[in-house]
Amino acid sequence: MNRSRADMDTIARAVGVSKTTVYRALHNKGRIHPQTRERILHVASELGYRPNLVARSLRIQKTSTVGLVVIGLTGWFYSHILEGVDEVAQANQYGVLLACSYGYPEKEREIIQMLLDKRVDGLIVAPADPEENREFYEELLALQVPIVLIDRYIPGLPIDFVATNNELGGYMATRHLLKVGRRQIVFVSNGSRERRATSVVGRFEGYRRALAECDICQTVELGPGLPDILPEEEYAYNAVSHYLSQGKELDGVFAVNDDVAYGAIRALRDYGLRVPEDVSVVGFDNQDTSAFILPPLTTVAQPMREIGQKAAALLLERIHKGRSAPQQQVLLAPHLVIRQSCGARLNGS
Amino acid sequence: MNRSRADMDTIARAVGVSKTTVYRALHNKGRIHPQTRERILHVASELGYRPNLVARSLRIQKTSTVGLVVIGLTGWFYSHILEGVDEVAQANQYGVLLACSYGYPEKEREIIQMLLDKRVDGLIVAPADPEENREFYEELLALQVPIVLIDRYIPGLPIDFVATNNELGGYMATRHLLKVGRRQIVFVSNGSRERRATSVVGRFEGYRRALAECDICQTVELGPGLPDILPEEEYAYNAVSHYLSQGKELDGVFAVNDDVAYGAIRALRDYGLRVPEDVSVVGFDNQDTSAFILPPLTTVAQPMREIGQKAAALLLERIHKGRSAPQQQVLLAPHLVIRQSCGARLNGS
DNA sequence: ATGAAAGCGCTAACAG
DNA sequence: CTGTTAGCGCTTTCAT
Numbered sequence: 001m002n003r004s005r006a007d008m009d010t011i012a013r014a015v016g017v018s019k020t021t022v023y024r025a026l027h028n029k030g031r032i033h034p035q036t037r038e039r040i041l042h043v044a045s046e047l048g049y050r051p052n053l054v055a056r057s058l059r060i061q062k063t064s065t066v067g068l069v070v071i072g073l074t075g076w077f078y079s080h081i082l083e084g085v086d087e088v089a090q091a092n093q094y095g096v097l098l099a100c101s102y103g104y105p106e107k108e109r110e111i112i113q114m115l116l117d118k119r120v121d122g123l124i125v126a127p128a129d130p131e132e133n134r135e136f137y138e139e140l141l142a143l144q145v146p147i148v149l150i151d152r153y154i155p156g157l158p159i160d161f162v163a164t165n166n167e168l169g170g171y172m173a174t175r176h177l178l179k180v181g182r183r184q185i186v187f188v189s190n191g192s193r194e195r196r197a198t199s200v201v202g203r204f205e206g207y208r209r210a211l212a213e214c215d216i217c218q219t220v221e222l223g224p225g226l227p228d229i230l231p232e233e234e235y236a237y238n239a240v241s242h243y244l245s246q247g248k249e250l251d252g253v254f255a256v257n258d259d260v261a262y263g264a265i266r267a268l269r270d271y272g273l274r275v276p277e278d279v280s281v282v283g284f285d286n287q288d289t290s291a292f293i294l295p296p297l298t299t300v301a302q303p304m305r306e307i308g309q310k311a312a313a314l315l316l317e318r319i320h321k322g323r324s325a326p327q328q329q330v331l332l333a334p335h336l337v338i339r340q341s342c343g344a345r346l347n348g349s
Numbered sequence: 350m351n352r353s354r355a356d357m358d359t360i361a362r363a364v365g366v367s368k369t370t371v372y373r374a375l376h377n378k379g380r381i382h383p384q385t386r387e388r389i390l391h392v393a394s395e396l397g398y399r400p401n402l403v404a405r406s407l408r409i410q411k412t413s414t415v416g417l418v419v420i421g422l423t424g425w426f427y428s429h430i431l432e433g434v435d436e437v438a439q440a441n442q443y444g445v446l447l448a449c450s451y452g453y454p455e456k457e458r459e460i461i462q463m464l465l466d467k468r469v470d471g472l473i474v475a476p477a478d479p480e481e482n483r484e485f486y487e488e489l490l491a492l493q494v495p496i497v498l499i500d501r502y503i504p505g506l507p508i509d510f511v512a513t514n515n516e517l518g519g520y521m522a523t524r525h526l527l528k529v530g531r532r533q534i535v536f537v538s539n540g541s542r543e544r545r546a547t548s549v550v551g552r553f554e555g556y557r558r559a560l561a562e563c564d565i566c567q568t569v570e571l572g573p574g575l576p577d578i579l580p581e582e583e584y585a586y587n588a589v590s591h592y593l594s595q596g597k598e599l600d601g602v603f604a605v606n607d608d609v610a611y612g613a614i615r616a617l618r619d620y621g622l623r624v625p626e627d628v629s630v631v632g633f634d635n636q637d638t639s640a641f642i643l644p645p646l647t648t649v650a651q652p653m654r655e656i657g658q659k660a661a662a663l664l665l666e667r668i669h670k671g672r673s674a675p676q677q678q679v680l681l682a683p684h685l686v687i688r689q690s691c692g693a694r695l696n697g698s
Numbered sequence: 699a700t701g702a703a704a705g706c707g708c709t710a711a712c713a714g
Numbered sequence: 715c716t717g718t719t720a721g722c723g724c725t726t727t728c729a730t
Contacts (some may be wrong), residue, residue, distance in 0.1 A: 009707075058407050356724085711718105
């Protein structure tokens with residue numbers, strides 16, 4: 001880190017003025033003689049001066065850095081969220097300190113502690129579990145740490161939060177399956193750890209509500225119980241295959257995300273069922289790939305990049321406005337992208 | 350940032366000792382009376398003391414933070430690299446300051462400047478362009494900034510670098526196509542900006558070499574020239590469709606990555622060509638999805654997470670060992686994953 | 699075994 | 715218009 005070329009003091013000495021004057025010249029603040037300013041600026045660039053932001057941070061008690069903790073990065077979802085956060089952070093001259101919890105609540109705590117020790121100005125986090133770290137978040141709240149949750153929240157805690165309206169998404173997906181005449185619709189989720197996340201729970205609730213509206217009270221869930229194996233496609237493939245091999249029936253699949261849908265479709269096919277003729281399937285996320293597989297996947301699109309942007313914007317607002325302002329819950333609307341995996345529209349793409 | 354509860358001075362006063370003693374107790378350094386130590390530790394946790402890492406950084410001239418700049422995060426590739434970096438960073442108590450260049454060389458410079466101002470201890474970067482920022486990197490080199498490049502390098506500059514052996518990957522892919530009897534093999538790349546990257550150039554070179562070995566000197570490249578439109582699937586779809594619509598022929602496709610392969614396959618199908626019966630295609634990256642689409646995609650797998658890990662490890666080594674040690678170029682071996690899109694093995698997965 | 703004091707590089711209040 | 719001084723919270727040298 002010792003590579004910086006010169007500090008303000010060096011410049012001051014070189015020009016023959018005081019450090020304060022250099023400061024004024026560099027920040028164009030307060031009265032300063034244009035000539036002096038020029039000389040200073042010239043020498044500064046001559047010496048390749050660059051401000052030491054850690055010194056500044058220490059002095060002004062603010063780092064212009066936000067901490068971002070997510071479950072993992074390999075999925076379509078968080079990648080996009082991250083870009084959204086990055087965009088607004090860059091636009092506001094903020095840095096982003098990133099770390100993954102990989103789904104472990106205790107790691108999440110460690111990471112956050114570390115970020116706090118590094119004195120980030122605020123935090124954006126996708127909590128690994130809705131319950132495990134409840135007390136921890138209560139403490140953060142008490143400490144007035146600016147924080148906004150994304151994708152998942154901690155029920156009952158007044159923390160700002162931005163996500164897709166997952167319940168609505170699940171409802172829309174299921175309604176669509178119902179509309180194309182399906183009645184034996186199963187919900188395929190992913191690993192059991194993920195299953196507890198409020199986002200997944202929301203999708204399931206939407207699914208349940210839609211079924212209930214049609215007087216179907218039995219919900220069938222595939223996934224939990226199986227060993228947690230990534231990749232998601234494989235997990236789903238196993239879940240659906242297992243269900244089918246027991247002689248159980250289904251004519252519709254609501255997959256918790258597109259990757260899961262791919263795995264489900266493959267399992268159906270391998271079992272001799274045609275999609276969409278025999279079974280309709282709808283996914284969640286609208287990955288780019290979903291428009292190009294066969295059959296093109298009907299899926300619930302959520303505005304991921306916007307979640308990231310909105311979360312960052314909200315956090316910056318919190319950081320600047322401070323403790324005031326009540327909790328904000330931003331729920332972004334999902335929308336259904338109809339393709340061919342449900343048979344609703346066998347042409348088009 | 351003012352939310353910290355107590356500093357060393359507060360503790361010192363509370364216990365009735367000096368700041369230095371508190372320091373010794375907290376770090377368990379030097380001689381200190383066990384009793385005093387206990388008392389200090391107790392009061393510290395009582396007060397919820399947390400070290401101020403920015404103060405420490407200023408003092409010791411080291412931030413325990415690395416800067417990471419990538420092109421974008423929405424692809425399979427960088428997501429995985431990032432997790433690799435994150436893993437070893439966490440294991441070594443380092444933080445990761447992340448930012449995306451989105452492919453713009455000037456943004457890349459700005460970002461790096463900002464990271465340097467924040468005094469990161471080192472940088473990991475996937476340079477947007479092999480030429481545009483050449484001088485800039487020469488300066489960084491002169492300034493002795495610890496830096497390792499990933500995925501793409503700047504030809505001629507002695508900067509540490511870790512990536513897949515892309516030339517070999519391209520060669521393996523093309524050899525395979527040749528082996529299954531294909532002779533009219535086209536290379537489908539993506540946007541023209543990306544096309545300049547050394548990783549893509551490498552794949553192309555491997556493709557060319559394999560063809561040359563079979564006395565095929567004509568290479569055909571699809572992609573460059575078309576408007577740069579994301580998503581990649583769509584770009585590839587257009588490129589292949591356009592080629593086909595001109596009445597030109599092909600019996601093999603080497604796609605620069607799996608997403609491009611999906612788009613290509615779809616274009617072939619829509620044109621009435623069967624994969625793998627009429628045309629063989631091989632991709633690059635081995636995304637999880639590739640094993641589940643139809644036909645399962647034959648593709649060149651690269652060890653992405655390892656690239657991230659290795660890059661981080663190499664950087665930390667540089668940071669600690671300093672200027673010594675010659676440039677290191679780490680090329681990780683790719684391997685071919687044979688599925689069914691080439692027809693070499695119509696069973697299995 | 700403990701303490702005093704200096705200083706990392708910057709900002710900001712106060713004086714002139 | 716410019717300079718002096720103090721201090722952010724920590725580490726480290728030198729005394730005691």
